[in-house]
Amino acid sequence: xxxxxxxxxxxxxxxxxxxxxxxxxxxxxxxxxxxxxxxxxxxxxxxxxxxxxxxxxxxxxxxxxxxxxxxxxxxxxxxxxxxxxxxxxxxxxxxxxxxxxxxxxxxxxxxxxxxxxxxxxxxxxxxxxxxxxxxxxxxxxxxxxxxxxxxxxxxxxxxxxxxxxxxxxxxxxxxxxxxxxxxxxxxxxxxxxxxxxxxxxxxxxxxxxxxxxxxxxxxxxxxxxxxxxxxxxxxxxxxxxxxxxxxxxxxxxxxxxxxxxxxxxxxxxxxxxxxxxxxxxxxxxxxxxxxxxxxxxxxxxxxxxxxxxxxxxxxxxxxxxxxxxxxxxxxxxxxxxxxxxxxxxxxxxxxxxxxxxxxxxxxxxxxx
Ligand SMILES: C[S@@+](CC[C@H](N)C(=O)[O-])C[C@H]1O[C@@H](n2cnc3c(N)ncnc32)[C@H](O)[C@@H]1O
Numbered sequence: 001x002x003x004x005x006x007x008x009x010x011x012x013x014x015x016x017x018x019x020x021x022x023x024x025x026x027x028x029x030x031x032x033x034x035x036x037x038x039x040x041x042x043x044x045x046x047x048x049x050x051x052x053x054x055x056x057x058x059x060x061x062x063x064x065x066x067x068x069x070x071x072x073x074x075x076x077x078x079x080x081x082x083x084x085x086x087x088x089x090x091x092x093x094x095x096x097x098x099x100x101x102x103x104x105x106x107x108x109x110x111x112x113x114x115x116x117x118x119x120x121x122x123x124x125x126x127x128x129x130x131x132x133x134x135x136x137x138x139x140x141x142x143x144x145x146x147x148x149x150x151x152x153x154x155x156x157x158x159x160x161x162x163x164x165x166x167x168x169x170x171x172x173x174x175x176x177x178x179x180x181x182x183x184x185x186x187x188x189x190x191x192x193x194x195x196x197x198x199x200x201x202x203x204x205x206x207x208x209x210x211x212x213x214x215x216x217x218x219x220x221x222x223x224x225x226x227x228x229x230x231x232x233x234x235x236x237x238x239x240x241x242x243x244x245x246x247x248x249x250x251x252x253x254x255x256x257x258x259x260x261x262x263x264x265x266x267x268x269x270x271x272x273x274x275x276x277x278x279x280x281x282x283x284x285x286x287x288x289x290x291x292x293x294x295x296x297x298x299x300x301x302x303x304x305x306x307x308x309x310x311x312x313x314x315x316x317x318x319x320x321x322x323x324x325x326x327x328x329x330x331x332x333x334x335x336x337x338x339x340x341x342x343x344x345x346x347x348x349x350x351x352x353x354x355x356x357x358x359x360x361x362x363x364x365x366x367x368x
Pocket of ligand 1: 042059135163182183186187210211212213214217233234238253255256268269270271274
């Protein structure tokens with residue numbers, strides 16, 4: 001350990017006050033996460049939606065059948081969540097009404113509507129005991145000399161990997177929640193993709209969605225572009241439960257080992273950020289074998305997070321949080337453009353372009 005110096009530069013008065021406020025915020029952000037979890041568990045967004053999109057605290061408490069003496073506490077929870085823009089509030093005081101915001105609208109459950117994918121299970125999964133315990137073990141994990149490939153803190157602590165067959169053995173309820181959360185998370189914004197990237201699927205006659213789960217994205221592509229012949233490749237445990245209605249073809253297999261079904265375009269949507277660089281290169285090299293040259297209209301479509309400080313502090317912080325999420329729970333990471341360039345080139349592709357940046361994500365076309 002470095003020798004300790006006996007002097008320190010003490011912050012000035014203004015810096016000290018700010019430092020203390022920052023210390024409170026950063027030490028206590030978990031209470032925002034748990035407040036959000038509490039809101040989802042109680043069903044507050046769904047209840048406000050049921051009450052017409054805005055409600056006073058007494059109305060909400062009555063609809064949720066909460067004991068009257070919890071009213072002052074509930075008001076404090078709602079105040080924190082409104083400050084975090086989970087809800088919006090109008091007319092402070094006794095008549096204060098809380099409204100849904102875009103964030104709480106995507107937490108409303110039980111609504112069947114195009115492009116609505118309730119993110120309730122994303123919140124429940126990411127704030128679950130298993131995730132939080134893994135984050136709690138971070139400093140111990142850093143100190144351990146673990147052989148490569150280095151397991152994530154989640155894997156090291158729980159002896160199971162997320163999103164594979166070991167998760168249900170660890171906890172079937174966690175497995176169900178994280179899978180539902182992942183599906184909702186990955187399906188969010190498909191309509192935006194079609195609206196913003198009109199040329200992406202233009203001229204594509206066949207497409208393989210590699211690691212495409214039950215085919216929600218592939219089915220949406222076929223709905224928007226009925227001429228595209230879509231195939232979904234995923235593990236047998238997923239494909240065995242996929243709908244057999246002929247809208248898309250399903251192939252069960254391990255993308256690292258099997259032949260990826262050849263197509264004019266192969267897509268990897270929100271797959272690579274779960275994987276280490278080595279595994280990304282392996283899977284990219286597999287995808288490469290499935291597509292024709294650029295001249296023949298072949299391309300790989302990658303849709304994933306593109307880390308960029310220029311997106312502004314809020315979006316950049318969200319991307320870094322997603323990177324920490326990957327570090328604590330998977331072997332993957334979020335990547336900047338240099339990282340993506342290196343992956344594509346190492347896997348043997350010759351060129352790529354960023355078709356569009358969509359919030360925290362980007363759409364890449366990658367060519368042989
Ligand atoms: C993050 S999800 C993919 C999300 C999906 N592309 C989407 O946008 O909805 C990862 C998927 O990869 C699948 N997967 C994991 N390992 C795989 C492998 N070795 N071969 C094929 N699929 C795999 C999982 O079963 C899971 O469905």
